Amino acid sequence: GGGGKSxxxxxxxxxxxxxxxxxxxxMAKSTLKPAPKYLCEQxxxxxxxxxxxxxxxxxxxxxxxxPPTCADSNRFLPKKMPQSSTLSDLQLIKMASSLxxxxxxxxxxxxxxxxxxxxxxxxxxxxxAQIRGGKGGMERNAGWSKWLKGEEFREEVGRLxxxxxxxxxxxxxxLSVSSEVSRLRSLGVYPTAELxxxxxxxxxxxxxxxxxxxGGGGGFEEQELELEFCERKRQLLRHRRE
Numbered sequence: 001g002g003g004g005k006s007x008x009x010x011x012x013x014x015x016x017x018x019x020x021x022x023x024x025x026x027m028a029k030s031t032l033k034p035a036p037k038y039l040c041e042q043x044x045x046x047x048x049x050x051x052x053x054x055x056x057x058x059x060x061x062x063x064x065x066x067p068p069t070c071a072d073s074n075r076f077l078p079k080k081m082p083q084s085s086t087l088s089d090l091q092l093i094k095m096a097s098s099l100x101x102x103x104x105x106x107x108x109x110x111x112x113x114x115x116x117x118x119x120x121x122x123x124x125x126x127x128x129a130q131i132r133g134g135k136g137g138m139e140r141n142a143g144w145s146k147w148l149k150g151e152e153f154r155e156e157v158g159r160l161x162x163x164x165x166x167x168x169x170x171x172x173x174x175l176s177v178s179s180e181v182s183r184l185r186s187l188g189v190y191p192t193a194e195l196x197x198x199x200x201x202x203x204x205x206x207x208x209x210x211x212x213x214x215g216g217g218g219g220f221e222e223q224e225l226e227l228e229f230c231e232r233k234r235q236l237l238r239h240r241r242e
Contacts, residue, residue: 004194005083005153016089016092017093017096021039021040021043022039022077022078022096023039023040023043023046024075024077024097024098025099025213026040029040029194040163042077047069047073050072050073051073053072054067054071054072055070074100075098077098078096078101079095090213111143136177155188166223167223168224170223170227170230171226173227173230173234174230176234177234177237180234180237184237184241187241189240194236194237198232202229203227205225205228208225209222
């Protein structure tokens with residue numbers, strides 16, 4: 001009806017969000033040209049490509065016009081600016097990033113798993129053969145890539161398993177090191193001598209590792225040396241506390 005006041009829709013506040021590109025996880029600066037103004041040049045061109053393709057090609061987009069945002073490009077962009085006046089700056093910043101939204105609502109892990117499965121499928125023999133026009137009724141979603149030699153696959157799995165165990169040990173020891181530092185702080189003790197020893201041992205272990213690499217050493221030398229170094233740190237700090 002007439003007489004009603006037209007409400008101006010709120011837009012994202014560039015003073016708060018700066019002029020970073022709004023494309024998912026992009027940290028480049030946005031550009032005035034080409035349109036839209038809230039994307040960097042590369043993602044502006046990518047958005048134009050996706051939107052144009054959704055309309056069936058360049059022939060359906062007039063020169064100088066911007067096609068409507070399609071589903072393919074929309075999933076990389078933030079949602080529309082919330083019109084509520086009760087939202088805090090922190091909430092608005094979160095909503096301005098589809099990555100932060102997924103991180104907050106717990107969907108990011110699912111997105112990562114889907115991406116990894118798709119990337120693995122597209123690296124598989126079946127997928128490559130299908131793209132090249134191979135025959136044999138190959139599935140479109142081929143699943144994980146297949147190792148040609150089963151023995152090499154088992155060796156790789158074993159290597160990764162051992163490496164994971166060492167990394168877990170390093171993680172647990174570093175947690176203990178942090179705990180020791182915290183206890184020393186609560187006692188009002190600054191471990192000056194211990195830190196000097198830790199620096200010297202780090203330099204020595206680094207030289208030892210470089211020597212192993214230069215000599216053609218493979219396997220887990222780096223992880224095992226790092227594990228040894230972490231254990232030395234813990235023992236030094238614990239000895240100072242006791």
